[in-house]
Amino acid sequence: MDKISNTPLVVDLDGTLTPTDTLVESVIRIIRQSPINLLWLPFWLIHGRAGFKEKIAARSSICVELLPYHEPLLDYLRKEKAKGRRIVLATAAHQSIARAVAGHIGLFDQVLATAKNHNLKGATKLQAIRENVGSSFIYAGDSRADIPIWKAAEAAILVNVSWNTEKAVRQHVPIEHQLQGSDSVFALWFQALRIHQWLKNLLMFVPLLTAFSFLDISKLTLMILAFLSFSLAASATYIGNDIWDLENDRAHPRKRYRPFASGRLSILKGLAASAFLLLAAFTLALMVSSGFALMLLLYLALTSIYSLVLKEYMLIDVLMLSLLYTLRILAGSVAINVSTSSWLLSFSVFIFLSLALVKRCAELVSLEQNGATATRGRDYRVTDLTVLRPLGVGAALSSVVVFELFINAPETQHLYKTPHLLWLAAIGLIYWLARLWVKTSRGEMHDDPVIYAAKDRGSRITVMCIVTVILATHFLTVSALL
Missing domain, CATH: 3.40.50.1000 (HAD superfamily/HAD-like)
Known part of the structure; x- marks a missing residue:
């Protein structure tokens, strides 16, 4: 020895x-x-x-x-x-x-x-x-x-x-x-695929909700296939983006622990998994319709442009993120062949611009707390918080204004039996968005506000109340409520 x-x-x-x-x-x-x-x-x-x-x-x-x-x-x-x-x-x-x-x-x-x-x-x-x-x-x-x-x-x-x-x-x-490493391979792939990010694709169900067609089994089936298609494609892009952005992720206080950045998953296996997921995603998309497959292709093209180029440009990146969120709603409309109102699109652009700015501000607050001054791979500095915070709050309030104008629109009076109840939803929306921004300023926000909202008890209760009010507004008359 x-x-x-x-x-x-x-x-x-x-x-x-x-x-x-x-x-x-x-x-x-x-x-x-x-x-x-x-x-x-x-x-x-x-x-x-x-x-x-x-x-x-x-x-x-x-x-x-x-x-x-x-x-x-x-x-x-x-x-x-x-x-x-x-x-x-x-x-x-x-x-x-x-x-x-x-x-x-x-x-x-x-x-x-x-x-x-x-x-x-x-x-x-x-x-x-x-x-x-x-x-x-x-x-x-x-x-x-x-x-x-x-x-x-x-x-x-x-x-x-x-x-x-x-x-x-x-x-x-x-x-x-x-x-010998102690990491579970299943847990690592679960993290790499970012299954929790599939929550974003629930936005595709919004047209089903606003058209009040969620009891239509055929449309619900198509929407589930569409949801799985977008989710698999999204996981493929997450893997590709993580591999593409290895060094920037390694310089980030939290992203450095991602499976590919930390080296716990093989890059070659990641590329193979990404290709398989894309194949499965397009197979499901074609089962929905050729039009939906084109929407998926557009989503992947925009996501690739964002990941390769646009995410490095200040403000352009958050504008692109808001459009990608809105594209999910449009894809849902195409999947079940229903029209999407201009009110819904305008509202989604503003609210998702606010959420995208929450994401950037949360990253900058985290960097500030760790003593850093700028992001790596993105054109943002900690000092930009003085501009980005009011811009994000302004976008949030703009979405509320669009929602309030929608309440008084003529088409709303025909679609909802008690449209004035929607003012309660507007109040809930104000509270929820303000809550997100307060949490962001305190440094308590997750890198992704959608994921934070899914985990945060107050956010879950508020969103459920808003949805309940919208459904009640459509189905219940004033006399029924009394």
Whole structure:
């Protein structure tokens, strides 16, 4: 055991020291810098894996300070370093990435990595370890591909390996140390898909409610299919956006814990899941109608434009968010083939602009509380709160004004049996929106106001009262109420 405790430690990078794949992240980074690079990737692969990594590294530099790291492994390496043990980083990642990581961590005595025409993977990595470290070493890895290196080692350090891999390694070498994550895969995917965000798509049921057709089974069935279609598509875009925005999320105090930003879910698996969800979403959309499928396509196009470009521009991003919310209502109208009034569209634009500004202000308040001065990846500063707060409150009040004008509109008198009761709904609306803004100013608001409203008891009661009043206004006469 004493011999093993003094044996040099050779540590892998991707999947071991960091849970993410630095090559995949580098590819995403250069595509983000210029989408035209996507067309060049097949031609760069012609030069072999080492040449491909060289091309990618020349055009991309990962921010190693923001990379997620396996902290328990780092703690173990620090303790061993303090004992005087030699620690070597050996990875198939490009040498520019490996050296940057080594420089940031400050634990490694030597770095072995891919360079030019020399791809340090598999047998090539083992040869490099023997040449630079010797035949006596302990290897820390994470995948089944590392088994040949473990077989040649004195002992193994296992990091988040599968049960089969662990069994195979134990047959050949002793285990010096083992680290296993405790996260539930199901819980991680639930978080990545953001199932809770599907609440936003309940807006699609608004036309069904305002047309008072919720007892029509055929329309209700179509709406459920439409809801599932939009929800699956939304989850696909959330995954895509999280992968696209990795570095910005890692710099955020809360978003850095998202599954892809933290490296707890594989980027490649995320891309595959996103593609599958989109296929399922369009299959359901076509079951509703071709017109609804076009609405879904429009939603995805606008969401992509927002994620890739517009979200980085001040105010334009919140305007786009309000339009995306309103688009959900329009999609619901198309799904059940009912018209949407201009009153409803005007109201939705103002109220969702206010909610979008709540979202931005909540982020800025959080940054202010953490001592930051500006958002990363968005053109907002903490000092903008002095303008954004009154703008958001103004948009909220504008939505209330539109609702009040709707109460006195001629069509309202025909649609509702007791239209004057809608004033009670207007009062409830004022209270709810004011409550959201007070909570935002106090720093108690969730990143998403819709999710906050679903969890907040006061908001739930208020919204239920508003809906109850609207239904009563339509179905009950004054005499029935008396």
